[in-house]
Amino acid sequence: MCATYIHIGSIGTRTERAIHRRGLCRWEDFERNAPRIDSSRRRRILEALPRSLEARRRGDLAYFARRLPVAEHWRILADFERIATFLDIETSDARPGPDALTVVGLFDGRCCSQFVAGRDMEALPHVMERSRILVTYNGARFDLPLLRACGLPFAPGVVHVDLMHLCHRLGIKGGLKGAERRLGIRRPPEVAGMDGYQAVLLWRRHLNGDRRALPRLLLYNRCDTVNLMTLWRLLLPRLIRGAFGVPCDGV
Numbered sequence: 001m002c003a004t005y006i007h008i009g010s011i012g013t014r015t016e017r018a019i020h021r022r023g024l025c026r027w028e029d030f031e032r033n034a035p036r037i038d039s040s041r042r043r044r045i046l047e048a049l050p051r052s053l054e055a056r057r058r059g060d061l062a063y064f065a066r067r068l069p070v071a072e073h074w075r076i077l078a079d080f081e082r083i084a085t086f087l088d089i090e091t092s093d094a095r096p097g098p099d100a101l102t103v104v105g106l107f108d109g110r111c112c113s114q115f116v117a118g119r120d121m122e123a124l125p126h127v128m129e130r131s132r133i134l135v136t137y138n139g140a141r142f143d144l145p146l147l148r149a150c151g152l153p154f155a156p157g158v159v160h161v162d163l164m165h166l167c168h169r170l171g172i173k174g175g176l177k178g179a180e181r182r183l184g185i186r187r188p189p190e191v192a193g194m195d196g197y198q199a200v201l202l203w204r205r206h207l208n209g210d211r212r213a214l215p216r217l218l219l220y221n222r223c224d225t226v227n228l229m230t231l232w233r234l235l236l237p238r239l240i241r242g243a244f245g246v247p248c249d250g251v
Contacts, residue, residue: 003244004075007067008048015041020244027053059083061132062157074239077133077161077232082109085131088224089143090199090217098149102203103217105225112222116214129153135228137176138164163231170238176224183234185227191220
C-alpha cells in the first residue's frame with residue numbers, strides 16, 4: 001500500500017514518478033512487476049523493499065524518518081495515521097513563556113482530550129510520552145518549542161508533521177483559520193471568527209471568575225485540534241498528486 005520510493009538510496013523524485021506512471025503504487029506491485037528502469041536502480045529497489053515492508057509491518061517509524069527528508073514525513077503520517085496525535089495548545093499570553101501554557105488539546109481520531117492549567121495539566125506528560133506522531137499547524141515554531149520549554153516529554157524519535165508547511169507548499173497561505181476557510185471547513189457559531197488573541201482574553205476572563213469563558217475556550221481549542229485531522233485528510237490527495245503525478249490509493 002506504500003507509494004514511497006525516495007527513502008531508498010539514490011532513488012530520486014524523477015524515478016519515483018516514473019514508477020507511479022506505470023501504476024506501481026504499492027511496493028508489493030513493484031516486487032511482482034518490476035518495471036524496466038535503470039537496472040542498478042531496479043536492483044536497489046528490489047533489495048530494499050523487503051526491509052521496507054518489514055519496517056512498515058513492525059511500525060518502525062524511525063526507519064522511514066531517518067531515510068526521508070523532514071519535508072516528506074507526511075508520507076509516514078499517510079501510512080500511520082491510526083497512531084497519530086493531532087495537537088494544539090492555548091496560552092495565557094500572545095508571546096508566551098514556559099509558564100504560559102493554559103490548554104493542550106490532543107485528538108487521536110476518535111477522542112479529543114484536553115488538559116487545563118490548574119485542573120489536570122499534570123496528567124499531560126504521561127500521555128505525551130506515548131505519542132509517536134504529532135500533527136500540528138505551525139507547531140515547529142510555536143507549539144513544540146513551548147511544550148519542550150515546559151519540560152514535557154516526547155517519545156524518542158517522535159515524528160512531527162507541521163500542516164502549515166504542507167499548506168504553503170500547496171499555495172494555501174495564512175493561518176489555520178484561513179486554511180479552513182479555503183477548504184470549506186466550518187466552525188460552530190460560538191467560536192467562528194475567534195483567533196488566538198481572543199483565546200488569551202478568554203483565559204483571563206476565566207481567571208477573573210467568568211464561568212462562561214472556559215467552556216468557550218475549550219470549544220475553540222477542540223475545533224483547533226479536531227480540525228487538524230479534517231485539514232490533513234483534505235490535503236492528502238493534493239500532496240499525493242503533487243508528489244507522484246498520479247492519484248494513488250496509499251503512500
